[in-house]
Amino acid sequence: MKETLYSIMILQILLTIACAHPPVGKGAGEVESSAQANVSFRVEKVVGGLQVPWSIVWAPDGRMILTERPGRVRVVENGTLKQQPLFVVPDVEPSGESGLMSIALHPQFSSNHLMYLSYAYAGDGARVRVVRYRETPAGLVDRKIIIEDIPAAQFHAGCRVRFGPDGKLYITTGDATKGELAQRLDSLAGKTLRLNDDGSVPSDNPFVGQKNARPEIWSYGHRNSQGMDWQPGTNLMFQTEHGPSGFDGPPGGDEVNIVEKGKNYGWPLIHHRATREGLESPLLEYTPACAPASGMFYRGSAFPQFKGNFFFGCLVGERLIRVVLDGRRVVSQEDLLAGKYGRIRDVAEGPDGFLYFSTSNRDGRGKPTDDDDRILRLIPVK
Numbered sequence: 088m089k090e091t092l093y094s095i096m097i098l099q100i101l102l103t104i105a106c107a108h109p110p111v112g113k114g115a116g117e118v119e120s121s122a123q124a125n126v127s128f129r130v131e132k133v134v135g136g137l138q139v140p141w142s143i144v145w146a147p148d149g150r151m152i153l154t155e156r157p158g159r160v161r162v163v164e165n166g167t168l169k170q171q172p173l174f175v176v177p178d179v180e181p182s183g184e185s186g187l188m189s190i191a192l193h194p195q196f197s198s199n200h201l202m203y204l205s206y207a208y209a210g211d212g213a214r215v216r217v218v219r220y221r222e223t224p225a226g227l228v229d230r231k232i233i234i235e236d237i238p239a240a241q242f243h244a245g246c247r248v249r250f251g252p253d254g255k256l257y258i259t260t261g262d263a264t265k266g267e268l269a270q271r272l273d274s275l276a277g278k279t280l281r282l283n284d285d286g287s288v289p290s291d292n293p294f295v296g297q298k299n300a301r302p303e304i305w306s307y308g309h310r311n312s313q314g315m316d317w318q319p320g321t322n323l324m325f326q327t328e329h330g331p332s333g334f335d336g337p338p339g340g341d342e343v344n345i346v347e348k349g350k351n352y353g354w355p356l357i358h359h360r361a362t363r364e365g366l367e368s369p370l371l372e373y374t375p376a377c378a379p380a381s382g383m384f385y386r387g388s389a390f391p392q393f394k395g396n397f398f399f400g401c402l403v404g405e406r407l408i409r410v411v412l413d414g415r416r417v418v419s420q421e422d423l424l425a426g427k428y429g430r431i432r433d434v435a436e437g438p439d440g441f442l443y444f445s446t447s448n449r450d451g452r453g454k455p456t457d458d459d460d461r462i463l464r465l466i467p468v469k
Contacts (some may be wrong), residue, residue: 112446112456113427114463121409123421124392127468130424133443134168135458137161140445142189142247143435143462147197151437153462156186156450158206160227163462174220174227180207183241184450185215189248191256193284201284203233203256205246213239215246217258219286233286234303238263238276243311243329247381252322255289256282257305259312259326266335266355269308272300277354279312279326279346281305293349308352308366310335312344314382314399321414323347327379327399328369331358339374343382343397345415371417377404380432380447389440389467400431400444402452407431407444428463429453441466 114132121128139156146152151163158179159172179187185207193201200222207215216235220227233256237246243261251257262269262277269277272294280303281292294300314327323345330340340359344352344367353366362368373379382399397410406425411418424431432447442465448455 112429112458112461114461117427118468119424119427119465121392121421121423123411123419124390124409126390126392128390128442128465129468130428131464131466132458133166133462133464134163135461136168137445137449137460137462139186139432139447139450140460140462141187141432143433143443143445144190144192145435145438146192149438151443151462152190152192152202153445154187154190154204156188157181158187160187160190160204173222176204176206178208180209180213183244185213185239185241185244188215188244188246191248191250194250194254202227203248205248205258207239207244208235210236213241213244213263215239215244215260217246217248217256219284231286233282234258234275234280236275238265238268238274240264242332245311245313247313247315249315250284251281251324252317254284256284257315257324258282259309259315261311262309262354264335266310269310269354270351270356272297272304272307275301275303277307277309277311278304279306279309279315279324305348306346306350306352308350308354308356310354310358313380315346316383316397318397318412318414319384319386319395323415325370325382325384325397327382328352329378330372330374330376332376339376341373341376341379342369343371343379343399343410344369370415371410371420373404375403377406377408378402379404379408381434383434383436385436385442387436387440390442390465393442398434398442400434402430402432402447402450405429405431407434428461429456429459437464 158176160174187206215237217233221229240263245260258280268274311329328342385393407423429448448459
């Protein structure tokens with residue numbers, strides 16, 4: 088009896104010690120593979136010790152620039168994270184799913200050094216704005232508000248910003264947990280917006296001149312889109328979108344959509360696999376939820392097997408999803424890294440052609456390792 092009690096006490100002590108010290112995160116060169124594409128790759132950590140990295144881009148000079156939800160813009164140069172942030176957004180509101188979100192560099196960044204940030208701030212309730220800065224040796228200057236007063240909330244705040252092939256700035260917005268706003272053309276919530284690089288409205292936007300409609304709107308009926316990219320060759324815009332969470336509909340119903348000018352993507356009138364005349368149903372739907380948080384087409388040469396494939400990171404689903412397409416048609420899809428690195432948010436292609444992804448294990452919903460959050464990359468094994 089005493090031996091049994093002693094064993095139980097030892098086991099409890101060991102469990103306490105284990106729980107007090109988070110495990111070391113993977114990313115030391117483990118070899119993983121894509122069975123469908125018949126390619127193997129190593130998973131390597133690039134940097135760790137981050138706090139909810141949301142968006143990753145590369146400057147023409149090779150620097151990786153990333154955002155952290157609390158409001159920091161960070162730089163990784165020659166594989167090393169600079170200790171001091173490039174910039175700290177002074178008026179960010181970082182609670183829930185909001186905070187500092189997306190970053191985009193102007194297509195002529197090498198000459199004009201213009202950088203765009205989307206973030207939540209406290210206005211009349213929670214709001215989101217997109218702000219442009221110019222990078223100088225002294226830091227970010229010449230602040231210009233591109234658009235603001237976008238409805239937001241603790242959840243469903245959007246907000247991905249990206250320049251399209253047409254040189255216009257596209258912005259995804261969430262429904263601010265008020266689904267009816269996604270159908271209202273007089274609201275910026277639950278939309279894709281399209282602007283010129285200075286924040287003015289392009290004359291060929293679909294609702295320009297229409298009474299009681301915001302001219303910035305490109306598409307509507309979205310719940311919470313956080314991934315956006317354009318298919319090489321066709322220039323079709325693909326978006327990933329979060330489906331209902333229980334309080335606003337049956338859980339699941341996450342989506343991949345082909346988003347086109349002036350179209351209505353149905354939320355909250357339809358969701359999951361439902362159809363209705365005049366409303367767009369998703370190209371792909373995921374139930375149970377995978378929580379897609381990003382989206383990109385692979386264009387590089389390091390992974391020729393992945394050329395033209397669409398990738399996105401999953402939070403709840405804790406994996407990368409790879410989608411093989413033939414134009415609008417889905418050929419196949421595949422899960423990568425499932426359950427091995429925790430919640431995955433952004434995925435991006437580096438200038439070296441490697442695939443980079445960020446973890447989101449310190450967002451209050453994950454199980455962080457001792458060096459989370461991290462940015463890791465996939466390197467082909469030859």
